[in-house]
Amino acid sequence: MADSTPEIDRETYWRTLMQRTLILLVVWFITGFVLSIFLAETLNAINFGGIPFGFWMAQQGSIFVFVSLVLIYAIATGQLDKQAGVEEDGDATSAPGAAH
Amino acid sequence: MSILGWTTFWVIATFSLYIGIAIWSRVTSTKGFYVAGQGVPTVANGMAVGADWMSAASFISMAGLVSFMGFDGSVYLMGWTGGYVLLAILLAPFLRKFGEYTVPDFVGKRYYSNYARVIAAIAAIFVSFTYVAGQMRGVGVVFSRFLGELVEPLAAGLGVEVITIGVVIGMAIVATYAVLGGMKGITYTQVAQYCVLIVAYTIPAVAIGYSMTGSPIPQVAIGEVLPALDGLQQELGLDMYSGPFANLSMLNVFAITFVLMVGTAGLPHVIVRFYTVKTVKSARWSALWAIVFIAILYTVAPAVAMFSRYEILQSFSDLGAMGMLESPRTSWVQTWAATGLIETGQWSEGMSANALLSTIDRDIIVLATPEIANLAPWVVGLVAAGGLAAALSTASGLMLVISSSLAHDVYGEIINPEASEQKRLKVGRGIIFVAIIGAGLLGIYPLGFVAEVVAFAFGLAAASFFPVLVLGIFWKRCNKEGAIAGIVTGLSFTFVMIILMRAHVALAEFGITEPVFDSFLGINAQGIGLIGMILNFIVTYIVTMSTPPPPQKVQDLVEQIRYPRTLTKDELSEAASS
Numbered sequence: 207m208a209d210s211t212p213e214i215d216r217e218t219y220w221r222t223l224m225q226r227t228l229i230l231l232v233v234w235f236i237t238g239f240v241l242s243i244f245l246a247e248t249l250n251a252i253n254f255g256g257i258p259f260g261f262w263m264a265q266q267g268s269i270f271v272f273v274s275l276v277l278i279y280a281i282a283t284g285q286l287d288k289q290a291g292v293e294e295d296g297d298a299t300s301a302p303g304a305a306h
Numbered sequence: 307m308s309i310l311g312w313t314t315f316w317v318i319a320t321f322s323l324y325i326g327i328a329i330w331s332r333v334t335s336t337k338g339f340y341v342a343g344q345g346v347p348t349v350a351n352g353m354a355v356g357a358d359w360m361s362a363a364s365f366i367s368m369a370g371l372v373s374f375m376g377f378d379g380s381v382y383l384m385g386w387t388g389g390y391v392l393l394a395i396l397l398a399p400f401l402r403k404f405g406e407y408t409v410p411d412f413v414g415k416r417y418y419s420n421y422a423r424v425i426a427a428i429a430a431i432f433v434s435f436t437y438v439a440g441q442m443r444g445v446g447v448v449f450s451r452f453l454g455e456l457v458e459p460l461a462a463g464l465g466v467e468v469i470t471i472g473v474v475i476g477m478a479i480v481a482t483y484a485v486l487g488g489m490k491g492i493t494y495t496q497v498a499q500y501c502v503l504i505v506a507y508t509i510p511a512v513a514i515g516y517s518m519t520g521s522p523i524p525q526v527a528i529g530e531v532l533p534a535l536d537g538l539q540q541e542l543g544l545d546m547y548s549g550p551f552a553n554l555s556m557l558n559v560f561a562i563t564f565v566l567m568v569g570t571a572g573l574p575h576v577i578v579r580f581y582t583v584k585t586v587k588s589a590r591w592s593a594l595w596a597i598v599f600i601a602i603l604y605t606v607a608p609a610v611a612m613f614s615r616y617e618i619l620q621s622f623s624d625l626g627a628m629g630m631l632e633s634p635r636t637s638w639v640q641t642w643a644a645t646g647l648i649e650t651g652q653w654s655e656g657m658s659a660n661a662l663l664s665t666i667d668r669d670i671i672v673l674a675t676p677e678i679a680n681l682a683p684w685v686v687g688l689v690a691a692g693g694l695a696a697a698l699s700t701a702s703g704l705m706l707v708i709s710s711s712l713a714h715d716v717y718g719e720i721i722n723p724e725a726s727e728q729k730r731l732k733v734g735r736g737i738i739f740v741a742i743i744g745a746g747l748l749g750i751y752p753l754g755f756v757a758e759v760v761a762f763a764f765g766l767a768a769a770s771f772f773p774v775l776v777l778g779i780f781w782k783r784c785n786k787e788g789a790i791a792g793i794v795t796g797l798s799f800t801f802v803m804i805i806l807m808r809a810h811v812a813l814a815e816f817g818i819t820e821p822v823f824d825s826f827l828g829i830n831a832q833g834i835g836l837i838g839m840i841l842n843f844i845v846t847y848i849v850t851m852s853t854p855p856p857p858q859k860v861q862d863l864v865e866q867i868r869y870p871r872t873l874t875k876d877e878l879s880e881a882a883s884s
Contacts, residue, residue, distance in 0.1 A: 216881070220868055224780075227395050238388045238567070242380065243559050246550045256529035261548035264380035265372075265608040266525060269387045269601050276394040276597050280590040283399075287587070292869040294585045 212291030219290035237271040312687030313452040320691045324495045348588045352595020354493045355579045357500035361700035362444025363760035366693045370671030373611035376547040378554045381562040389570020394593035398580040400779045402589035403867045409574040410715040416778040417786040427711040429770040430574040437763035438704040442749025444697040445476030447669050450645045452690040473749040477742045480701045492702050499699040506692025510676045511606045514613045524609035535616045542659040561833030569764025572771035575707040586870035614675045627653040638677035708741040709734040765835025769796035773842040782864045788850030796842030800835050807831040
């Protein structure tokens with residue numbers, strides 16, 4: 207890993223990761239709280255395949271969004287690891303306790 | 307075969323499978339016992355997390371609560387899935403990089419203090435205990451309905467209720483395989499349990515959805531069922547099922563959802579799962595698989611809730627309460643009335659739909675749904691086996707946390723650091739026995755419905771662990787004084803509040819029937835962890851800023867856990883100087 211120069215340094219890696227984490231958290235909050243709770247009554251006026259939209263978001267839609275967020279994180283962070291040269295060597299990661 | 311015959315068949319078949327797996331994967335080392343030697347494949351780990359996670363609360367209790375609460379039941383649906391987003395992006399990969407055995411391990415090392423570690427171990431025990439109490443109650447409910455006929459004479463002979471015998475049987479089973487297999491046994495048993503519980507949960511939903519709407523996908527079928535249900539609700543003079551905030555205020559819906567999400571990310575038995583995979587990358591993917599497997603059940607649950615409510619209200623509308631007591635179409639009423647979980651004694655001619663619903667215990671809905679829809683006896687029995695799988699898989703995971711917290715973190719590190727591996731394992735196994743007995747007692751004297759009791763555990767986890775774990779990873783400056791003060795404040799505030807608001811439920815027999823108060827700033831016992839968590843964050847921040855920063859070694863550790871591969875000494879000192 208040290209043999210090829212990474213595209214970005216570790217500081218940029220961490221900053222980028224934090225920015226992305228923040229974006230994901232904002233989407234998480236909007237989906238779970240703003241659309242599904244605070245605005246639920248208003249959104250219920252919209253008919254979504256027979257179901258009031260606020261209700262659908264709270265009991266179905268939000269869960270689909272949550273799954274997508276975790277998927278996006280796993281893919282995007284994996285790529286970021288490679289760019290910064292901080293991915294693990296094959297299957298061998300640090301053993302327990304190796305971090306300290 | 308009858309329902310009793312099929313239930314007995316499924317229970318024996320699935321239990322033999324679990325115990326077989328536990329024996330096959332017996333372990334003797336500490337690492338195998340607590341983190342399965344870190345050799346569990348990602349998808350299997352995801353399933354194990356799913357089974358560990360989806361307890362009696364998810365399986366037996368949740369759809370019933372949603373069925374009775376309508377829109378407001380979303381607190382459980384969103385709360386218990388949305389937390390995985392927090393877990394996956396804020397905690398799991400970093401804690402895997404840290405790579406120890408338990409959550410108190412992390413707290414102890416990150417906050418360079420054995421006090422912090424013991425306090426974390428105590429918090430872990432509190433949380434896990436509350437949670438496991440809910441599971442035992444779930445096991446009791448299943449046994450009292452489906453195997454009640456078998457144990458009835460025994461219960462009468464001993465002068466106890468059927469549910470008590472059910473709880474005791476559940477305790478014995480959890481003890482057997484938690485002690486035998488350790489984490490490896492539990493992990494592979496949980497994979498099997500996931501398969502059993504998801505099949506058992508979806509089959510009735512698919513069958514009912516198909517017969518009601520012609521669509522075999524429950525998530526689609528609700529598009530037709532909901533309008534019909536809302537129409538029926540109006541006809542019977544009830545609020546719209548899909549209308550928000552009929553049972554809980556918007557503030558409580560928000561607070562409870564938030565607490566359940568944050569609590570999910572702070573639950574020691576879930577977090578420890580991410581120590582069992584090989585790499586940081588696989589920790590991220592394990593989190594994904596876990597939420598996928600969980601989402602399958604959680605998007606079906608609202609359908610089960612609607613189907614059963616529709617059937618109940620339709621029967622009520624057609625037959626009236628007295629008709630339901632006698633009609634062969636509603637034979638489930640008689641069978642469940644026998645367990646005491648429907649109080650048909652209060653039913654009368656001309657009673658309102660609301661009054662009828664209030665006599666039905668919410669915890670029976672999922673188990674009764676196949677009977678309500680008149681499905682074949684083998685389906686009814688399978689659902690019972692699924693319910694047991696859900697309760698027992700979670701209980702065994704929790705037992706492991708309780709035993710590791712005491713044997714590894716308290717006994718092994720502090721009381722007797724010289725103890726050999728064998729000795730620690732022995733202590734761990736002994737503690738499991740004691741913990742199971744304690745949990746069983748709480749199952750016999752419950753504090754509320756299964757999902758409610760479990761929600762208290764989340765409040766405790768949210769108020770104690772979540773802030774110190776997140777700050778421990780993302781804020782290098784956070785120190786031990788802050789963390790200890792934060793955990794103690796959050797945990798004790800939440801615990802005292804729950805006791806003040808809920809103790810009367812368990813103590814009714816002793817003449818205490820009123821809570822000291824109902825709510826705090828308008829937030830009820832299930833949501834109170836939100837305040838506890840906020841207090842924890844504030845106290846941790848203030849105390850940290852007025853005491854010295856953590857030593858360089860700890861700051862290096864925090865730097866280290868932020869990146870998947872191990873950083874070299876040079877890289878660390880470079881980071882420290884920048």
